[in-house]
Amino acid sequence: MHEALVAQKEPYAVDVIAGKKYAWCACGRSAKQPFCDGSHRVTDLMPIVFTAETSETVYLCGCKQTSSRPFCDGSHAAL
DSSP states (O other), X not given: OOOOOOSOSSOEEEEEOTTOEEEEOSSSOOTTXXXXXXGGGGSSOOOEEEXXXXXXXXXXXXXXXXXXXXXXXXGGGGO
């Protein structure tokens, strides 16, 4: 089993659009952080696909250690 890489030790502030699907990078290898670019293919990790419920700014996890995937829960503070 592969471990996720820490992309950055803080969340990504992202403006999402209601009804649009997003694929959050769970492996930490994507060059298009915080979104998936397919780099996970060399791992057994998969992106988290979600649909934005409202148009707003959300904070997506950058350390990949969150327990509320894909959203930041402050886990980066312990790194």
